[in-house]
Amino acid sequence: MATIQQISPDVAPPSTGRYVLMRLGDGDALERQGESFVYTISRKMPGNLFEAHLQRMISDAELLADQERIDVVFVTFDPQSGR
Incomplete structure (x- = not known):
């Protein structure tokens, strides 16, 4: 099971390794970015x-x-408050 890690919206995820990144925006979307x-x-x-x-x-x-056998999900907001 993937680990969920909260990171600042200003911080880029590590350039090595595969991940799922979650961010807030103006609409729902899912995009592939490389791996x-x-x-x-x-x-x-x-x-x-x-x-x-x-x-x-x-x-x-x-x-x-x-x-996808990805080990980490990065969340760029506080899941408790949605901000």
Whole structure:
């Protein structure tokens, strides 16, 4: 199972190794960047819906990491507050 690590939005993930990166944005998206993946999560939802959506996306990122044999999921925001 992948490890979830919180990093600052200003810090780039390590250039070596594969990872799943989660960030906030204006819409939902999943992109492949080389051997890694980037999830963008829309912050344009009411608070209660956003929290549920955020938890679902984190779960999806963990599943993707497991399927792709990736060891780490980087989260660039506080999953507890969504900011």
